Amino acid sequence: MxxxxxxxxxxxxxxxxxxxxxxWRLGRLGKKIPSWIxxxxxxxxxxxxxxxxxxxxxxxxxxxxxxxxxxxxxxxxxxxxxxxxxxxxxxxxxxxxxxxxxxxxxxxxxxxxxxxxxxxxxxxxxxxxxxxxxxxxxxxxxxxxxxxxxxxxxxxxxxxxxxxxxxxxxxxxxxxxxxxxxxxxxxxxxxxxxxxxxxxxxxxxxxxxxxxxxxxxxxxxxxxxxxxxxxxxxxxxxxxxxxxxxxxxxxxxxxxxxxxxxxxxxxxxxxxxxxxxxxxxxxxxxxxxDHAPHKIRKAHPQQFRRPALVMVFHKEWLSMTRDPLFVSQLIVPLFTMVPFLGFVWNAVSNPNEQSEMAPIMGAMFAAITVFNVTMLTSSLAWLTASVEEARDLLQASPLDPKIILQGKVLAASGPAILELVLVAALVAWAWPLAALTLLIMGMATCAGACVIEFSRPRPTKRPKMTQRPDRSLVTVLFGLGLGILWACAAGLAAAKILWWLLPAALAITISYIAWATRPRDLSSIPVSQPLVAVSVGSPGGPWQRVDQT
Amino acid sequence: MSTHPLPALEIKSLTKRFGAKTAVSDFNLTLAPGSFYGLLGANGAGKTTTMRMIAGLLQADEGSICVFGHDVGKDPRAVKSITAWLPDEPLLYDKLTPLEYLEFIAGLWSVEGSVAEKRAEELLRWMDLWEERDKRCETFSRGMKQKTALAGALLHDPKLLLLDEPFSGLDAAVARQVKELLVEKTKEGATIVLTTHVMEIAERLAERVGIFHRGRLLADGSLADLRAQAGQAEGSLEDIFIQLVDDASVGSPA
Known part of the structure; x- marks a missing residue:
């Protein structure tokens, strides 16, 4: 009363x-989670x-x-x-x-x-x-x-x-x-x-x-x-x-x-x-x-002649980069590395003042970079795997689903790989072992993040994606675990501690579990197979999710 | 040389169930090349499910579908390369422009570059979208999106067009344009299967109409055939549809 x-x-x-x-309803994570969890x-x-x-x-x-x-x-x-x-x-x-x-x-x-x-x-x-x-x-x-x-x-x-x-x-x-x-x-x-x-x-x-x-x-x-x-x-x-x-x-x-x-x-x-x-x-x-200023571009005949893989990559790339909010959400976490670059600059400009803690700083930097790369790849892989607006179109096309998958994985991991290469090159002189470690483990975590996200796509619509993180809770937790484990592995390896093998093995196990326990529908056609179960069973709406059918 | 050309579409005993619910039951259909077939039915009757099975988006539980001799189940890629699927909700990428969208479609269907480029311009001009070719689809009205999606469906010059409510959102002038285009396509040999809730469209365009009700084909044939089945000497397709559906509903479980 x-x-x-x-x-x-x-x-x-x-x-x-x-x-x-x-x-509150817009921000809910997932839908099919048992109420007690x-x-x-x-x-x-x-x-x-x-x-x-x-x-x-x-x-x-x-x-x-x-x-x-x-x-x-x-x-x-x-x-x-x-x-x-x-x-x-x-x-x-x-x-x-x-x-x-x-x-x-x-x-x-x-x-x-x-x-x-x-x-x-x-x-x-x-x-x-x-x-x-x-x-x-x-x-x-x-x-x-x-x-x-x-x-x-x-x-x-x-x-x-x-x-x-x-x-x-x-x-x-x-x-x-x-x-x-x-x-x-x-x-x-x-x-x-x-x-x-x-x-x-x-x-x-x-x-x-x-x-x-x-x-x-x-x-x-x-x-x-x-x-x-x-x-x-x-x-x-x-x-x-x-x-x-x-x-x-x-x-x-x-x-x-x-x-x-x-x-x-x-x-x-x-x-x-x-x-x-x-x-x-x-x-x-x-x-x-809200329309963009109208710029007429000249027709580029070669754009119609690109290979299908490039077309898929290009489509994903344009879709990502044309969303400023999403891009800012991706870029901002990278600034956590900025203070470390100060130490790199210090090490490079004052080689005689190298502290005994420099290897520790290198190890921490490697760990943070690898964690950031995991989060970046996870976000992009989720976007390319789940926020596919025209899933039916891909499914209805005669293109080999493997090419679509390859294009999407390339788009998801490309920015992270670029970041890894740039960062490794930047710190290679000051912390060579850390550079090598973050490069190798960064690549590994990119692969793992893609495996996790592509194993459980959750179809959602682009306009809602920044407001409604409709991601699978399993992929979120697996992705977080993967990032932490590979970051630990990178940090330990950069500090020359052999225990890095343990978190690395666990991280690989996490990726394997995610793939091995993926929904069976995904086994044959990784990208478009979910569609089979998506729209049917709901004659009124073509975009119901697999778990709602 | 065969005197009987391959049917454009041949469906035999097609059945699809979702759990206890049978969405499509024992559906048979044969269409010759150049046919214009209208599929009518209330919401949930099974039209879209059938179309999705033909497009290779959904596996049938029983029966077979052949498109120009290619079995959808056994050789889906051959079927897809000559088929276009246009659902009621346009399959577009909001962040792409119409031209970029058509470039992407050309890549998906492996349309030769110079052909795709020429056809993309023709289609966009024809749809009055050429001036909008560099605006992102997210800024488009429903009708513009539908036109862009239709241009995408026609880019690879399909032999079988599966159109699910293609006129929704189109203004009268564009709708007329599209109707003329579709008729033109059938004259060129393309086969069209169209679903619609607007009976006048089916009555005017389709030479043959099927009426779906609760997953079953109630009636199939030309307007004259349907009138005969409904026992009506005259009457519009709407009258026939309502009578056939009402008759079928009486005595059958909901």
Whole structure:
């Protein structure tokens, strides 16, 4: 009864609930997962993450108990980088929310005042942000349990305040981008801005979180390194400015509440400003043309004469590269390697100052590169295997399915192989063993990722792919496991530790299991066979999935 | 030299089941080259399933399908190389332009480069899409997408065209153009099997019509034949269809 009175039809909360329900359904991973798996998996995953990382935080805190200032500085800087990443990621989501025309006509044709839709969208966006940030905050929840102290509880107030603030700020930025640049260029602008923000956040996080190791490197008594000492000092002096921010998650309840108040005030201002103009904004949006500028190209007869394999590769390549959001999502994680390139540059420019930790840095770099390559290949392989818009067309053509498969695998693994070759060439001088290792293991993980993704295609439509990761949970987990194992193998091999054979063997086993347990329908025609089971059994709709027939 | 040319399409005892449900049951059909066959039926009657089996997208549980003498089950590639399949939902790539789409189709069907290039231009011009050839398909209206898909289906000059609701989304002028094109194709020897819910289209275009109901072929023949089967001296195809389906529904389980 109480809840019913809150969600009165037509009210802001009722609309927000509708919005949240829609986005929740869009973001669901897979469909045919038994109902008990998700909660059990979530509890186990969150519990493990919370405890393991929380334990580390608790230990750090205990060790630095006497130096609250240093700890709060570090925590503040870490939180700041996470906030920058969070706002940047949400920026893309906010633009999509604002420009999604799907139900606008329906909503605005109703007698509900338009500002309520803005409020509902802000609440929905804030809720989404809260769920993500609260996930990160479980680390501190774990630390609270380990330390048997409610000290970190204030982080949840910060998370709530920041989620509200984030929703309001990104809404305004996305709105202005739409009004200033129009639909097409506005989308590009927010994607670019978001990608830059995420990149800054990622690199900043790495720099801040590696302050300790930087200090050890810099203070290496045998080979003191002037450049690293400089970098270390700059980071330390920068982080000292954010102790107030760190304090909010370390029990400074007043600071945490200030976050909540700031979020509420900014949201109210945004709602007051944008709510009054919402119908004008929608009218502007409806008048926008999303068409690309019309450029007439000259006919290229040779393009009709390319071999079929090249045609398939070309089609996949165009489809991928013409989706800026997807491309940005692929490229941004690669920036995790940027700080390492600083060390490479340092090693190359100061060969006499090589630290004893250089081989360890090389090993870490090899591991991170291999992990990134796995994720990149997995994403592209999923895209080429599952997001096939004209599966029937391929199936109806007389072309050998093997050629189609080869073209798709080439498109999926090509960018990763290119990245591997470039990165290996870049670091070969500084870390030759690491370069060789990442090249070999990177190729292996590319093959493994393709095997996993092509063994379980999940037909989905391109327009929904960035909003709805309709991937098989098995492939997601297998892909993650593959990346971690090959990364471990690469790291150990680059450090000349023979134990690399163990994770490598496990990674190969994972790929083999994925292929051996693939659905039987895929055995004869790897690419197009699913179609056989896809459309039938559902005379009304040609695009039902295999598991729905 | 045989005096009896190979039938364009020969279907014998075709049956397809999905679990307990029989989608197509004991379907027989023979079409001569140059035929225009209309397949009618309510939603879920089994038309699309039949078309997909002919196109080699779906295996039959029983029976056989031969296209110009090639068995779909035994030699699917030979069948596919002379067949075009156009489903009701256009098979397009949103991120490609119409010209790139046709280049891709040419690759799939191994159409010789110079021929494909010439034909692609002709088809795009004919469909009024030449000026739009460098716009991505994602920006197209439903009708433009349908026209692009139709151009793709015609690019390799198929001998058998399987068209599932090809007129949905087309404006009146383009629909007329397409109708004329299809008739022209049959005169050139191509065989067309078309499904539609619009009875007037089937009545006007098809020389022979089959009525499907719950996986079974209720009636088959020219309009005159169907009238005779329905016991109607006059009446439109719509009247005949409704009467035959109603008659079949009475006494048969739902």
């Amino acid at each position: 109480m809840l019913d009175s809150l969600f009165v039809p037509g009210s802001i909360l009722w609309l927000a609930r509708h919005q949240i329900r829609l986005s 998700k909660p059990v998996f979530t509890i186990l995953f969150v519990g493990l993450l919370s405890f393991s990382m929380g334990y580390g935080v608790a230990k750090i805190f205990e060790a630095a108990a006497g130096d609250y200032k240093q700890l709060s500085s570090l925590a503040g800087a870490v939180i700041l980088t996470l906030m920058i990443s969070g706002i940047s990621m949400n920026l893309m989501g906010s633009f999509m929310t604002i420009t999604e025309k799907g139900d606008l006509d329906l909503l605005l044709s109703s007698p509900i005042p338009p500002h309520r839709f803005v409020a509902a969208r802000l609440i929905s966006s804030a809720w989404r942000g809260f769920c993500i940030y609260a996930g990160f905050a479980t680390i501190f929840f774990g630390a609270s349990i380990v330390m048997i102290s409610p000290m970190f509880a204030s982080i949840y107030v910060v998370v709530a305040g920041f989620a509200i603030l984030d929703a309001a700020i990104t809404y305004m930025i996305a709105r202005q981008a739409l009004l200033w640049f129009g639909l097409r260029n506005g989308r590009r602008a927010t994607i670019a801005l978001g990608a830059i923000g995420v990149m800054i956040g990622l690199v900043g996080y790495q720099m801040v979180s590696s302050t300790g190791s930087l200090g050890r490197l810099a203070a290496d008594t045998e080979h003191p390194n002037a450049s690293l000492i400089q970098v270390h000092d700059v980071i330390v002096s920068l982080t000292s400015n954010f102790s107030w921010l760190g304090g909010t998650i370390l029990g400074d309840w007043l600071g945490a509440l200030a976050f909540l108040v700031a979020g509420g005030v900014v949201s109210a201002l945004v709602l007051n400003f944008a709510g009054k103009r919402y119908d004008q904004d929608v009218a502007f949006l409806n008048g926008q043309n």
